[in-house]
Amino acid sequence: MIKVRSTALLLLCLLSPVVSVCYSASQETPEAWTARNSVIFSLENSPDSRIALQRMEMAGAAMDQARVGYYPQIDISALYGQTNNPMYSFGNILNQGTFTPAIDFNNPGRTDDLNLRAGIEYRLYNGGRDRAAVEAASAGFEMSRMDLEVVHSRLAFEVVRSFQTMVQAGEMLEARKVALDAIQASLAVAWSRYRAGDLLKTDLLNMEVLESRASENLILAEHGLELSQKVFLNLLGLEEGTVLINPSLENEQPIPQGRSYEQRAELKSLASAEESAAAMLQAAKGGNLPTVDGFASYQYDKGYVVEGEGDSWMAGVKVNYRLFEGNKTSADVARAMAELSAVRAQRKKAELGMDLEIKQADLSYHQAEQRFHVTEKMVEQAEESARLSRSRFKEGVILSSDLIDVEMRLTDARVRRSVAKANIKVAIADLRRAMGLPQFEESATGKEESR
Numbered sequence: 524m525i526k527v528r529s530t531a532l533l534l535l536c537l538l539s540p541v542v543s544v545c546y547s548a549s550q551e552t553p554e555a556w557t558a559r560n561s562v563i564f565s566l567e568n569s570p571d572s573r574i575a576l577q578r579m580e581m582a583g584a585a586m587d588q589a590r591v592g593y594y595p596q597i598d599i600s601a602l603y604g605q606t607n608n609p610m611y612s613f614g615n616i617l618n619q620g621t622f623t624p625a626i627d628f629n630n631p632g633r634t635d636d637l638n639l640r641a642g643i644e645y646r647l648y649n650g651g652r653d654r655a656a657v658e659a660a661s662a663g664f665e666m667s668r669m670d671l672e673v674v675h676s677r678l679a680f681e682v683v684r685s686f687q688t689m690v691q692a693g694e695m696l697e698a699r700k701v702a703l704d705a706i707q708a709s710l711a712v713a714w715s716r717y718r719a720g721d722l723l724k725t726d727l728l729n730m731e732v733l734e735s736r737a738s739e740n741l742i743l744a745e746h747g748l749e750l751s752q753k754v755f756l757n758l759l760g761l762e763e764g765t766v767l768i769n770p771s772l773e774n775e776q777p778i779p780q781g782r783s784y785e786q787r788a789e790l791k792s793l794a795s796a797e798e799s800a801a802a803m804l805q806a807a808k809g810g811n812l813p814t815v816d817g818f819a820s821y822q823y824d825k826g827y828v829v830e831g832e833g834d835s836w837m838a839g840v841k842v843n844y845r846l847f848e849g850n851k852t853s854a855d856v857a858r859a860m861a862e863l864s865a866v867r868a869q870r871k872k873a874e875l876g877m878d879l880e881i882k883q884a885d886l887s888y889h890q891a892e893q894r895f896h897v898t899e900k901m902v903e904q905a906e907e908s909a910r911l912s913r914s915r916f917k918e919g920v921i922l923s924s925d926l927i928d929v930e931m932r933l934t935d936a937r938v939r940r941s942v943a944k945a946n947i948k949v950a951i952a953d954l955r956r957a958m959g960l961p962q963f964e965e966s967a968t969g970k971e972e973s974r
Contacts, residue, residue, distance in 0.1 A: 565760065601637075619829070639822065646817075691942060730927070880957040906933060
């Protein structure tokens with residue numbers, strides 16, 4: 524299948540497996556980031572996407588070069604010169620139609636010639652090498668297009684994962700703030716009990732240590748959120764900017780049905796690589812066959828020293844067959860066969876790896892889902908336990924160490940739930956990537972982009 528380089532951008536817009544989006548010079552950042560509009564923005568602005576697009580343009584140019592053999596070669600030339608060389612002077616006299624029997628062949632004298640010539644050559648047959656070169660270049664273009672889709676697929680997954688990391692970092696920061704507020708409230712109660720002589724100095728110090736630890740965790744959570752935002756902007760191709768996310772506007776990624784890697788762009792790229800290698804093998808075998816060229820030319824000669832003019836033409840067919848070339852063709856064929864076998868083995872290896880990726884992604888999804896249900900129940904139990912323990916500590920029924928343990932368990936449960944929730948969406952994104960599916964359905968409406 525032969526494609527024209529000028530259609531590269533159109534093909535990109537119509538066939539991208541990640542999301543239907545055409546490149547533009549720039550795009551305004553949305554007011555609020557969602558996973559979906561983040562993916563769309565990254566595909567337009569990420570340097571990785573632009574590099575892959577330029578490689579596809581290079582492959583299209585290589586395909587144009589390969590088709591040169593389908594066209595004739597046309598030349599025109601003009602030459603003026605003077606000579607007294609007997610052979611060349613006699614040739615000029617003949618071409619200009621000024622020959623007379625009185626001419627001395629050994630010394631025809633000084634002549635000049637204005638020569639205008641036009642010629643055309645066309646290779647009629649060369650053992651199928653031109654056709655094989657075009658097929659190889661066409662397959663190379665398809666490979667570059669699939670490589671662009673591979674870049675898009677991986678970039679889209681990384682953007683979704685980075686977005687979920689930000690969501691998780693934000694929830695963790697909120698959990699740390701809530702934990703610090705709760706500990707500070709309990710510390711105020713501890714001070715009241717200490718002043719009333721109802722609490723030991725050791726218990727008060729333990730509560731203050733817990734507050735310091737919660738403050739440290741809050742600082743780490745703030746740093747984690749800021750770092751995740753920097754990573755997110757980097758994936759989008761932005762150096763800086765305010766990151767405002769709104770997960771409530773996010774389009775849910777549908778869980779894919781079935782488990783197949785047939786849509787993977789990597790697999791299609793290797794299929795194109797196999798086509799290219801097969802075409803190169805045919806081109807190498809063409810070295811054992813002759814070449815046939817057709818040619819024609821017309822020339823006009825004009826003399827001024829000896830007045831005269833004339834024209835002539837020539838046409839014919841040339842057959843060339845190389846009897847011996849030092850076994851170059853056989854070596855080329857052996858190399859092309861080895862390259863074809865290597866590509867086929869690489870394709871088999873890739874299929875095994877893709878199948879393993881799907882199974883791992885599927886297991887990760889089910890594990891994340893189960894962990895989320897467990898952590899949901901864990902948080903409910905920890906919140907009720909903390910509520911009762913704070914009340915009992917205020918009444919002086921339990922020790923500060925017991926309250927500290929309860930508060931730490933509650934914070935840990937909230938963090939685990941946040942991690943499990945983010946892991947579910949990352950696992951779905953990884954499963955869609957492993958199956959070669961777009962992160963978001965192309966038929967989805969783009970309402971959030973207009974907000």
